[in-house]
Amino acid sequence: MMSTRTNQKVNQTAQFSILSEDQKQRIFEGMIATLRDTGVHLHHEKARELLKENGAIVDGVSVRIPQNLVLDALATVPPVTVVQSWDGTRKTLIEKNQVLFGPGPTPPNFTDPHTLERRKYVRADAAMVARICEALPNIGFVQSLGTISDVTVSLADVYEFAEMVQNTTKPILSWSYTRDTCSDIHRIAVAMAGGEDAFKQCPNYVFYGEPISPLLSDFHAMDKAMYCAEHGIPQVYTPCCIGGATVPATHAGQLVCALSESMLGVVVAQLINPGTCVIMGGVQSIMDMQYSVYAYGAPELSLLSAALTEMARYVGLPMFSTAGCTDTKILDPQGAIEAATSVHSAMLSGANFIHDVGYFESGMTGSVLQLVMADEQIGMSHVVARGIEINEETLAIEEICSAGPGGNYFDSEHTKKFTASLWQPTLMDRQSYENWASQGKKTMKDRVIEKTRDIIANFEGPIAKVPQDTKKEIEDILQAAEIREAKKAEAENK
Amino acid sequence: MLEKTMLIKMNQQAYGTTRFQILTEDQIQQIYFAALDVLEISGARIFHENALQLFTQSDAVVSDSNRIRIPTAMVEQAIGSCPSKSNLTGRNGRRSIKLQKNEVAFGSGADASFVYDRKSGERRKAALADVEAAAKIVDYLPRLDFCMSHGLVSDAPNAKTYDRHQFLAMVENCTKPLVVTSVDANGLKDQWEMACLIRGGEKEFRLSPLFATFIRSDSPLTINNETADKLLFATEKSIPVVYTPCSIMGVSAPASIAGVLVQTLADALFTVVLCCLKKPGMPLLLGGIQSVCAHDKETVSYGSPELHLTSAAMTEIYKWLGLLSSSPGGCSDAKVVDEQAASESVMSIYNNLMAGTNLIHQVGCLEGGLTGSLSSLVMCDEIIGMVRQIAKGIHVTDDTLALDILKGVGPGGEFLSHDHTFDHWKEWFRPTIIDRSNFEIWSNAGSKTYNDRLEPEVDRILESHAPEPLDENIVQEMKKIINLADNKEV
Numbered sequence: 001m002m003s004t005r006t007n008q009k010v011n012q013t014a015q016f017s018i019l020s021e022d023q024k025q026r027i028f029e030g031m032i033a034t035l036r037d038t039g040v041h042l043h044h045e046k047a048r049e050l051l052k053e054n055g056a057i058v059d060g061v062s063v064r065i066p067q068n069l070v071l072d073a074l075a076t077v078p079p080v081t082v083v084q085s086w087d088g089t090r091k092t093l094i095e096k097n098q099v100l101f102g103p104g105p106t107p108p109n110f111t112d113p114h115t116l117e118r119r120k121y122v123r124a125d126a127a128m129v130a131r132i133c134e135a136l137p138n139i140g141f142v143q144s145l146g147t148i149s150d151v152t153v154s155l156a157d158v159y160e161f162a163e164m165v166q167n168t169t170k171p172i173l174s175w176s177y178t179r180d181t182c183s184d185i186h187r188i189a190v191a192m193a194g195g196e197d198a199f200k201q202c203p204n205y206v207f208y209g210e211p212i213s214p215l216l217s218d219f220h221a222m223d224k225a226m227y228c229a230e231h232g233i234p235q236v237y238t239p240c241c242i243g244g245a246t247v248p249a250t251h252a253g254q255l256v257c258a259l260s261e262s263m264l265g266v267v268v269a270q271l272i273n274p275g276t277c278v279i280m281g282g283v284q285s286i287m288d289m290q291y292s293v294y295a296y297g298a299p300e301l302s303l304l305s306a307a308l309t310e311m312a313r314y315v316g317l318p319m320f321s322t323a324g325c326t327d328t329k330i331l332d333p334q335g336a337i338e339a340a341t342s343v344h345s346a347m348l349s350g351a352n353f354i355h356d357v358g359y360f361e362s363g364m365t366g367s368v369l370q371l372v373m374a375d376e377q378i379g380m381s382h383v384v385a386r387g388i389e390i391n392e393e394t395l396a397i398e399e400i401c402s403a404g405p406g407g408n409y410f411d412s413e414h415t416k417k418f419t420a421s422l423w424q425p426t427l428m429d430r431q432s433y434e435n436w437a438s439q440g441k442k443t444m445k446d447r448v449i450e451k452t453r454d455i456i457a458n459f460e461g462p463i464a465k466v467p468q469d470t471k472k473e474i475e476d477i478l479q480a481a482e483i484r485e486a487k488k489a490e491a492e493n494k
Numbered sequence: 495m496l497e498k499t500m501l502i503k504m505n506q507q508a509y510g511t512t513r514f515q516i517l518t519e520d521q522i523q524q525i526y527f528a529a530l531d532v533l534e535i536s537g538a539r540i541f542h543e544n545a546l547q548l549f550t551q552s553d554a555v556v557s558d559s560n561r562i563r564i565p566t567a568m569v570e571q572a573i574g575s576c577p578s579k580s581n582l583t584g585r586n587g588r589r590s591i592k593l594q595k596n597e598v599a600f601g602s603g604a605d606a607s608f609v610y611d612r613k614s615g616e617r618r619k620a621a622l623a624d625v626e627a628a629a630k631i632v633d634y635l636p637r638l639d640f641c642m643s644h645g646l647v648s649d650a651p652n653a654k655t656y657d658r659h660q661f662l663a664m665v666e667n668c669t670k671p672l673v674v675t676s677v678d679a680n681g682l683k684d685q686w687e688m689a690c691l692i693r694g695g696e697k698e699f700r701l702s703p704l705f706a707t708f709i710r711s712d713s714p715l716t717i718n719n720e721t722a723d724k725l726l727f728a729t730e731k732s733i734p735v736v737y738t739p740c741s742i743m744g745v746s747a748p749a750s751i752a753g754v755l756v757q758t759l760a761d762a763l764f765t766v767v768l769c770c771l772k773k774p775g776m777p778l779l780l781g782g783i784q785s786v787c788a789h790d791k792e793t794v795s796y797g798s799p800e801l802h803l804t805s806a807a808m809t810e811i812y813k814w815l816g817l818l819s820s821s822p823g824g825c826s827d828a829k830v831v832d833e834q835a836a837s838e839s840v841m842s843i844y845n846n847l848m849a850g851t852n853l854i855h856q857v858g859c860l861e862g863g864l865t866g867s868l869s870s871l872v873m874c875d876e877i878i879g880m881v882r883q884i885a886k887g888i889h890v891t892d893d894t895l896a897l898d899i900l901k902g903v904g905p906g907g908e909f910l911s912h913d914h915t916f917d918h919w920k921e922w923f924r925p926t927i928i929d930r931s932n933f934e935i936w937s938n939a940g941s942k943t944y945n946d947r948l949e950p951e952v953d954r955i956l957e958s959h960a961p962e963p964l965d966e967n968i969v970q971e972m973k974k975i976i977n978l979a980d981n982k983e984v
Contacts, residue, residue, distance in 0.1 A: 007520075008520045009518045009519075009520050010518055010520065010521060011515065011516060011517055011518045011521065014514065014515065014516050015513070015514070015515045015516075016512070016513070016514050016515075016848075017509065017512070017513045017514075018509065018512050018513075018887050018888055019509060019887075019888060019890070020507050020508050020509045021507070022505075022506045022507050022508060023508050023509065023888070023890040026506075026890050026895065027890060027895070030895045030897055033897055034897060034900060034901070037897075037901060038897075038900055038901040038904065038905070039905065040905050041905035041906055062905070109933075118933070212906070214900065214903065214904075214905060214906065214907060214909075215900075215904070215905035215906070216905045216906045243919075243922075244909055244910065244915045244918075244919050245908060245909055245910045246908065246909065247900075247909060248894075248896040248899055248900060248909055248912075248914060248915070248918075249909065249914065249915040249917075249918040249919045249921075249922075250889075250893070250894035250895075250896055250914070250918050251888045251889075251894065252888060252889065252890045252891070252894035252895045252896070253894060253895055253896035253897075253899070253900060255888075256895060256896075256897065256900065257900060286919070286922055287910070287919075288930040289919055290924075290930070290931075291930050291931045291932060291935065293930050293931070293932060295930055297928065297930070298922070298923060298930075299880040299881070299883035299884050299923050300883065300922055300923065302884050303512075303883065303884045303886075303887075303888065304888075306512075306884075307888050327928070327929065327930040328928075328929070328944065329929075329933055329936050329937075329941070330941070330943055331833065332833070332943040332944040332945065333831060333832060333833055333835065333836035333873065333943075333944040333945065333948075334836075334927075334928050334929065334943075334944040335833070335944075336832075336833035336834075336836035336837045336840075337836045337837075337839075337840055337873075337876070337877055337880070337928070337944075338928070339837075340836065340837045340840035340841060340844075341840050341844065341877075341880055341881065341884070344840070344841065344844050344845075345884060348514070361932070361933055362930070362932070364932070364933065365933075373833055373837075376837070377837050377841075379799075380799040380837070380838075380841055381799070381841070382799075383799035383800060383802075383803060384516075384799050384802050384803045384806070384841070384845055387516050387517075387803075388516060388517065388521070388751045388752055388755070388803065388807055389750075389751075389752065390517075390521045390524050390525065390752045391752075393750070394750040394751065394752035394753060395524065395525065395528045395750075395752045395753060395756055396748040396750055396752070396753030396756065396757075397528050397531050397532060397535070397756065399748050399753060400532050400536060400748060400753065400756060400757050400760070401531075401532060401535045401536035402536075404536055404715075405536070405537065405538045405539040405561070405713075405714065405715035405716045406539065406713040406714060406715060406716040406746075407714075407746075408745070408746070409744055409745060409746065409747060409748055409749065410744070410745055414748060414749065414750070414753075415744040415748070415749040416749075417749075418743075418744070418748065418749035418750040418753075419743075419744045419749045422743070422749070422786055422800060423798070423799055423800065425798075427834070428797060428827060428828075428834050428837070428838065429827060429828065429829070429834060430788035430789070430793060430795050430797070430798075430827045430862070431788055431789075431793070432788070432793050433608075433617060433829055433861055433864065433865070436829050437829075441829070441830075443828075443830060443832035443833070443834075444828065444832045444833035444834035444837075445832060445833055448833065
């Protein structure tokens with residue numbers, strides 16, 4: 001039968017929404033009012049001058065920003081930014097509703113994947129985390145899951161980047177202590193790209209910077225943001241807002257704060273370099289009032305992050321969101337519950353960079369085990385989130401009618417074709433009890449540990465592709481940085 | 495101080511809850527029309543004599559002695575006859591479930607052959623004591639709304655009457671409404687009589703049913719005699735039915751998700767028509783378990799994302815048709831309460847709750863529905879709480895925007911000591927077994943895992959919770975009905 005259908009509206013993916021247009025507008029207006037009336041504290045003289053020249057009201061460290069400055073900045077942010085891997089094999093798009101998951105930066109502790117003990121994070125871990133991220137199909141970008149403890153303290157950020165960038169082709173979201181180390185990292189990235197021109201054509205990493213909540217930017221946060229804007233490095237400028245502690249306990253108030261805090265970075269970056277990529281968002285959760293802990297597993301994190309993602313889309317900025325993290329101290333069902341909940345929420349929300357996958361203990365410990373488990377959860381979540389394709393072939397009316405009531409679909413061409421597109425688990429066990437028991441009654445935790453160790457032992461990653469010259473260049477950059485930091489330390493001692 | 499004039503904000507629309515939608519109305523319609531095509535072209539089979547007679551006397555075409563093809567007008571009339579709302583009400587009348595669009599209820603389930611023995615750590619056959627223990631836990635847990643039999647009891651005095659014993663075990667230990675399975679129409683009749691005793695009459699039961707009966711069908715578009723018997727009896731007495739067509743993608747249903755939805759809907763609509771022919775106005779909860787099977791082809795997956803997707807989509811379709819829905823949730827393919835059980839339970843609870851499924855059964859099931867776990871029940875209660883918190887959405891008002899408060903506190907300030915925080919933090923989710931303490935507190939308390947904390951909580955509930963007792967006279971009357979059945983069915 002010929003069919004001519006008209007006026008069809010189709011959900012190509014699931015649709016998920018927390019805020020109505022009117023609610024979004026009220027939060028947007030709240031941000032405008034906050035920047036105009038309450039303003040921010042900005043501990044960076046040059047940035048204050050720049051804002052003053054452009055119409056902001058500056059009084060000491062206080063800066064109040066008129067709405068036209070905000071609107072002008074939002075008018076110049078890019079709709080699409082492309083990040084390309086140093087080997088040219090992988091392109092990452094930063095654009096509306098393009099979702100990537102990845103770990104987070106800087107926990108002081110690390111769960112050793114062999115002893116399963118909590119210990120300090122060391123240099124070799126950075127390379128290992130990058131390789132594991134490279135191996136996992138549902139992880140789209142890389143952060144370190146730790147702060148290196150066994151190198152010159154003020155260069156932990158640079159060593160981390162140097163280790164990671166050679167072990168992954170997925171985009172790294174790097175961080176740094178100061179403009180100096182920010183520049184070291186940038187030089188390594190340029191070396192990997194094969195020169196300034198190549199980097200300018202297409203950046204190969206994203207920088208992550210963090211103002212302080214509520215409404216405060218310290219000197220280094222703003223200094224690094226300005227460096228990135230000057231050099232055309234895509235950057236994240238996002239706070240960690242703690243509901244009930246650094247921002248109001250009500251979610252709407254928290255969203256206003258979070259949006260205002262990122263917006264300062266957007267305004268400054270666009271004044272310096274109109275069209276440079278700035279990503280908003282951050283960790284959004286509440287203070288657990290029983291333990292005074294920033295709750296990384298709270299459902300409020302999922303709700304706030306998804307709502308802030310909608311605000312990001314509303315203002316036309318990419319979103320740095322949070323999921324896959326937990327308050328548990330060890331791989332257990334709590335970690336699975338909290339990660340699955342936030343992963344699915346973040347997936348449905350459509351955020352761009354969803355970070356902190358693999359955080360234990362409210363961000364105090366990084367765990368590749370949690371990361372490997374979450375990779376599977378992301379896969380499951382995507383099956384639901386991508387929705388249902390509906391057309392004559394998938395509706396299968398002919399198939400159903402020819403099979404008839406109680407009919408059999410085994411081995412038909414239609415079945416063969418569509419069975420191939422079903423999701424295949426790698427860590428979820430669907431065997432019969434007998435088969436499961438005969439294989440040693442392994443729990444998912446056992447399988448996660450096995451898979452993680454297998455990746456560590458057998459997956460090499462792209463390091464062999466890094467040219468010798470580039471390796472030498474990176475060594476030189478590290479050495480120069482060591483000399484500089486030694487001089488700084490000497491000067492301070494005097 | 496500035497004088498404030500009256501603030502008037504107009505034309506405001508807010509989301510009262512988080513919104514979630516897999517299919518558009520156009521897509522739902524396409525699936526619906528395809529299901530109507532299937533009922534017209536291919537039809538369904540029924541063997542039951544009275545049921546066949548109902549179809550023969552209708553506008554349906556009966557061929558091959560038992561194949562029924564149904565014109566669309568008949569289907570739509572039947573859909574129109576279903577009530578848009580109903581309810582289930584627990585034995586003391588105080589705990590009830592609203593069955594109406596976008597109201598969600600969770601409950602235990604269902605008839606698992608085995609249970610996970612918490613003492614031995616082994617799987618064993620389910621016994622009456624397990625059903626009693628689960629009912630007690632469901633009675634206690636704040637986020638479970640109904641009780642369905644945790645296990646298929648293996649130690650009932652008579653294998654043909656175990657359903658009556660399960661009913662008594664549940665109703666004695668749980669004041670929430672029940673969802674029951676029945677061996678056959680006689681079993682259903684006995685259960686209904688027991689419920690009428692509690693409710694105080696047949697009409698009273700009709701007004702506020704104590705239970706719904708769960709009917710599972712494993713052969714798509716085919717209704718066997720036992721199912722037809724139960725459906726016809728339930729329709730006569732207005733006992734709500736949870737009708738659950740089950741199919742495995744690529745085995746008893748198409749392997750494409752849209753195809754499974756079409757077949758499941760056609761199957762469900764066939765039942766709607768049958769019930770309407772018997773007597774219009776039947777409260778039917780339409781569900782389904784549509785999933786994939788494992789590689790070894792021995793097990794149906796209760797944890798697959800395809801199951802969660804089809805469940806949510808079926809709910810959307812039933813909602814659009816003005817019908818009531820049910821789906822499995824809080825279940826897993828894991829054999830023990832581990833990270834897999836946690837992940838899969840979250841996914842099924844999340845998607846069903848967001849979709850607005852009326853009755854979400856199977857909470858506490860492991861191993862693809864074959865093993866019941868009391869620990870999983872307690873774990874899922876907490877998961878439901880978390881997902882509900884997300885589903886609540888965000889309120890945007892002057893008070894919650896807190897602009898004046900933010901201005902007062904100012905950049906670099908703190909909110910911990912502010913009255914506004916004190917007034918609002920209690921709106922947040924508060925965990926029960928989930929632990930947010932820091933590493934030091936946690937390790938000083940013995941470095942306990944989630945499971946280490948979960949088990950004592952299950953013990954605590956079992957030891958300390960005493961459900962409100964059921965009137966002893968009524969229990970005696972119920973036991974008479976059961977004894978009669980036990981003796982008759984020898």
